Amino acid sequence: MLDELDRRILEILAANARVSLKELAQEAGLSSPSAAERLRKLEERGVLDGFTISVNPARLGYPLQAVVRVRPMPGMLHIVDRLIQETPEIVECDKVTGDDCFVAKMLVRDMAELDTILDRIAEKAQTNTSIVKSTPVKRRLPPL
Amino acid sequence: MLDELDRRILEILAANARVSLKELAQEAGLSSPSAAERLRKLEERGVLDGFTISVNPARLGYPLQAVVRVRPMPGMLHIVDRLIQETPEIVECDKVTGDDCFVAKMLVRDMAELDTILDRIAEKAQTNTSIVKSTPVKRRLPPL
DNA sequence: ATGCGTCGGTCGAGTTCGTCCAGCATGAAT
DNA sequence: ATTCATGCTGGACGAACTCGACCGACGCAT
Numbered sequence: 001m002l003d004e005l006d007r008r009i010l011e012i013l014a015a016n017a018r019v020s021l022k023e024l025a026q027e028a029g030l031s032s033p034s035a036a037e038r039l040r041k042l043e044e045r046g047v048l049d050g051f052t053i054s055v056n057p058a059r060l061g062y063p064l065q066a067v068v069r070v071r072p073m074p075g076m077l078h079i080v081d082r083l084i085q086e087t088p089e090i091v092e093c094d095k096v097t098g099d100d101c102f103v104a105k106m107l108v109r110d111m112a113e114l115d116t117i118l119d120r121i122a123e124k125a126q127t128n129t130s131i132v133k134s135t136p137v138k139r140r141l142p143p144l
Numbered sequence: 145m146l147d148e149l150d151r152r153i154l155e156i157l158a159a160n161a162r163v164s165l166k167e168l169a170q171e172a173g174l175s176s177p178s179a180a181e182r183l184r185k186l187e188e189r190g191v192l193d194g195f196t197i198s199v200n201p202a203r204l205g206y207p208l209q210a211v212v213r214v215r216p217m218p219g220m221l222h223i224v225d226r227l228i229q230e231t232p233e234i235v236e237c238d239k240v241t242g243d244d245c246f247v248a249k250m251l252v253r254d255m256a257e258l259d260t261i262l263d264r265i266a267e268k269a270q271t272n273t274s275i276v277k278s279t280p281v282k283r284r285l286p287p288l
Numbered sequence: 289a290t291g292c293g294t295c296g297g298t299c300g301a302g303t304t305c306g307t308c309c310a311g312c313a314t315g316a317a318t
Numbered sequence: 319a320t321t322c323a324t325g326c327t328g329g330a331c332g333a334a335c336t337c338g339a340c341c342g343a344c345g346c347a348t
Binding site for chain 2: 001002010013014015016017018045046047048049050051052053054055056057059060061062065067081084085088089090091092093094095096097098100102103104107128130131132133134135136137138139140141142143144
């Protein structure tokens with residue numbers, strides 16, 4: 001499916017998505033047009049979903065991170081789903097199997113804000129909140 | 145801390161980190177040198193942490209995603225920490241407060257692989273695994 | 289074996305983009 | 319009021335991207 005060159009290209013871009021085609025090409029051992037073509041195909045195939053940035057939440061004014069598990073009360077699933085999507089402090093959320101229906105990552109400015117947001121959710125769901133103390137594994141690619 | 149232009153720049157880059165400086169500049173209403181300078185300062189200040197890609201795990205051969213909560217057995221914390229970091233299928237992991245010490249996101253090819261990896265962890269920790277059914281909120285920026 | 293089509297690659301030319309520099313406007317401090 | 323610092327613009331130069339043409343390797347059928 002992916003050959004060695006594609007893997008190499010993905011790894012280089014994962015480390016720095018803004019490298020020039022020229023640099024990408026020579027790090028992968030190709031000419032620029034070839035690298036550009038492979039890049040195009042990776043996007044076309046949907047393997048490569050997009051280019052984005054990684055920000056430092058603390059430097060943006062969000063020193064506190066929490067993982068919140070959310071179990072909607074009976075009949076509230078859709079409403080809770082919408083509430084989560086419309087809460088901008090929730091920066092990612094998965095719907096999962098098991099008792100906890102959602103697992104969300106939240107960024108907040110302080111405990112007061114965390115409390116406010118959780119109160120709003122608690123009207124429609126049980127929640128279980130863990131404060132993030134550190135991040136042993138930062139977002140990375142799986143084995144290619 | 146950040147002004148309106150910086151926010152705009154971050155949003156544009158979050159949507160597409162590979163836009164040309166020229167395009168970034170005109171979407172933000174600036175000249176290229178100004179946009180370049182602001183970009184440089186955002187990186188320098190550490191607000192902007194880096195440029196990366198978003199991949200489609202399924203297209204990479206990982207159709208299954210799981211959220212695993214990990215509670216190391218007494219005395220095993222450091223060993224479990226290392227095991228997590230050295231498991232490449234774990235693509236992100238936070239250390240959190242509460243009974244569950246770690247919350248990890250895992251990508252696997254199938255149930256068998258999930259089982260293998262969890263067995264390895266289960267020698268040193270209790271685990272609680274939820275399969276991801278969908279992702280209501282894909283990674284996004286908090287309010288700026 | 290030979291010829292043919294396809295795929296993926298390089299090379300070179302034209303165009304676009306990024307970076308550097310000089311000059312100007314604004315606002316704060318002396 | 320003058321001065322200084324900051325941040326912006328516009329133009330010029332060098333670098334990077336894109337497009338077309340061409341080449342070689344491979345698979346396949348004759």
